[in-house]
Amino acid sequence: MRLHADRFWFNTLGYILVGLFALVCLLPFWLVITGSFMTQESITLHGYTFWPSEWSLGAYKLLGETSAGFIRAYGITIVVTAIGTTVGLLVTTMTAYVLNCKDFRQRNYVAFYFYFTTLFSGGLVPWYIMMVKYLHMKNSILALILPPMLSVFYILIMRSFIAAIPEAIRESATVDGAGDFTIFTRLILPLLKPALATIGLFIALHYWNDWFNTMMFIDNEKIYNLQYYLYQVLSKMEFLNQAAAQAGIATTANMPSDAYKMAMTLVTTGPILLLYPFVQRYFVQGITVGAVKG
Amino acid sequence: MNTMNKGFWWELKKHKIKLLMLLPAVIYFFVFNYLPMAGIIIAFKRYDYVGGIFGSPWVGFENFRYFIESGQLWHITKNTVLYNLVFLLVNNLLEIVMAILLAEMAGKYIRKFLQSAIFLPYFISWVVVSAFVYNVFNYEYGSLNSLLASFGMDSVDVYSKPTAWVFILIFFSAWKTVGYGTVFYLAAIMGIDSETYEAAEMDGANIFQRVRHITLPALIPTAVILLMLSLGGIVKGDFQMFYQIVGDNGLVYNTTDVIDTFVVRSMLTIQEFGMPAAAGLYQSVVSLILIVTVNYLVRKAEKDLALF
Structure with a gap:
């Protein structure tokens, strides 16, 4: 098709405006990357800049030397994400499946039981007291695994994914005498692979980026997760000095502590940036399904 | 049966x-x-x-009385509502513009790249955003001041300027959510019947006229309903965003404190539970009333779009 003048101008406008916004979106990442390669000297002298006057690996070297706590935090996040996502995804899908069974007449009441929690909540204080005083979650890794596990929103999105599966498939299996759990595991789950990937990724992202639950419930440095560890590095100067002392490194004025903050930020986000090109389409799909549902 | x-x-x-x-x-x-x-x-x-x-012993409405008399109720409610209104308007406007421009974009690869770029911030934790804030606005080493210095201008101490944080918060809210919302509006544009466009083109309408007379009218009702439904959450502040961007900087609480930051701060630093619980209950009740009212109105206007 020939490109008309109006189309040309509209597209040019699009490239400029969207391009500018995209630039703004990417710029902070660039600043973190360059910041992580600067020497403490040049940061003290010029501050963080768009292009370092000299490139240095000092911050990454320091990161390697003080990595014990950081690697443990990485491990905590990986374990919590893996367990939480697996269990959360299974329960979400199971629940969504039952909410779709037309022969289960009470399903709308059950759906409302879940839905109501999005309309009204007791607020943070009773929740916190419940977690700490009655469930004894203080300094327990369960405090990191349980709160992000289920979300009504994901159950509802999963329900619309399942609703797209022809009812006839389930009916014919029921006639053949298959029970609900068999139908769920043998018939429905295999058909749901893209949906499982979508919702699973949403849940996993939530776990990966969580720091709030650590702040609320964890005092023990040994079970800090990755984001909270980064938060400590960013907000407390002593935190790096402590880690250095534990690794047997003398704290000096030249220690690249400000580049270290940026290097730490980058390694924390690294896995997400690397996976992003491959997983993005699943998120787009999830949002689109949510959009259609309204 | x-x-x-x-x-x-x-x-x-x-x-x-x-x-x-x-x-x-x-x-x-x-x-x-x-x-x-x-x-x-x-x-x-x-x-x-x-x-x-x-x-624990009952104290009646003591916590509420204290919450109101300290002036906090009005102060944090005002901040929360104003921030949310501005976020809603700015973000939705940007999302609609981005979605329309992207939908019409001719180059397939550049469109994919640009969309990926603006969607990326959605995947980043707020802690990482706080590292960005530190990198850019930190008084001694921040890249903003580096940039100003290279033009021979004076450094700015953003941390003591309460109004600056209003704009920083609006900026990062847009930065983080516009990509997500754009996907939403793109889905709505894809849902428009392509025959309508073809017919318009046949009648000699140019692209600006098509956007003006077909795309926008198709999106506006969706946008209005979306905005109305978001009104239910207007008394809920995004704790993670406010806490990570502003931090514990008491100098700027006046313009940056929202209900949720107030509740957490009272709870974790002052170890006081009654008043923040009262604030939380107040927030939940107002929010429920808003949701039910707005939903009633949406239901009257467009039954299919109502939440319940």
């Missing part, structure tokens, strides 16, 4: 596997959502750790 009169036990037996499959989620929401709802009575008590939720 003859199942109607077969009774409760028959139903229970028939659906026992289904009920078992529902059980984990039912228990989960009972423990983490419904039990804390019962705990809101703490808003009417003076909390002590030993007594817990049920054993």
Whole structure:
């Protein structure tokens, strides 16, 4: 098709405006990357800049030397994400499946039981007291695994994914005498692979980026997760000095502590940036399904 | 249906596997959502750790009285509502513009690249955003001041300027959510019947006219309904964003404190539970009233778009 003048101008406008916004979106990442390669000297002298006057690996070297706590935090996040996502995804899908069974007449009441929690909540204080005083979650890794596990929103999105599966498939299996759990595991789950990937990724992202639950419930440095560890590095100067002392490194004025903050930020986000090109389409799909549902 | 009169036990037996499959989620929401709802009575008590939720002494409306008389109620409600209104307007406007421009974009690869770029911030944790804030605005080493210095201008100490944070918050809210919302509006544009466009093109309408007379009118009702539905959440501040961007900087609480940051701060630093519980209950009740009202109005206007 020939490109008309109006189309040309509209597209040019699009490239400029969207391009500018995209630039703004990417710029902070660039600043973190360059910041992580600067020497403490040049940061003290010029501050963080768009292009370092000299490139240095000092911050990454320091990161390697003080990595014990950081690697443990990485491990905590990986374990919590893996367990939480697996269990959360299974329960979400199971629940969504039952909410779709037309022969289960009470399903709308059950759906409302879940839905109501999005309309009204007791607020943070009773929740916190419940977690700490009655469930004894203080300094327990369960405090990191349980709160992000289920979300009504994901159950509802999963329900619309399942609703797209022809009812006839389930009916014919029921006639053949298959029970609900068999139908769920043998018939429905295999058909749901893209949906499982979508919702699973949403849940996993939530776990990966969580720091709030650590702040609320964890005092023990040994079970800090990755984001909270980064938060400590960013907000407390002593935190790096402590880690250095534990690794047997003398704290000096030249220690690249400000580049270290940026290097730490980058390694924390690294896995997400690397996976992003491959997983993005699943998120787009999830949002689109949510959009259609309204 | 003859199942109607077969009774409760028959139903229970028939659906026992289904009920078992529902059980984990039912228990989960009972423990983490419904039990804390019962705990809101703490808003009417003076909390002590030993007594817990049920054993602490009643104080009537004391917590609410203190919350109102300290001036906090009005102050944080105003901040929360104003921020949310601005976020809603700015973000939705940007999202609609981005979605329309992207939908019409000719180059397939550049479109994919640009869309990926603006969607990327959605995947980043707020802690990482706080590293960005530190990198850019930090007084001594921030890249903003580096840039100003290279032009021979004076450094700015953003941390002591309350109004600056209003714009920083608006900026990062857009930065983080516009990509997500754009996907939403793109889906709505894809839902427009392509025949309408073809017919318009046949009649000689140019692209600006098509956007003006077909795309926008198709998106505006969706946008209005979306905005209305978001009104239910207008008294809820995004704690993670406010806390990570502003931090514990008491100098700027006047312009940056929202209900949620106030609640967490009172709880974790002052170890006071009664007043923040009262603030939380106030927030939940106002929010519920708003949701129900708005939903009633949406239902009247466009039944399919109502939430319930």
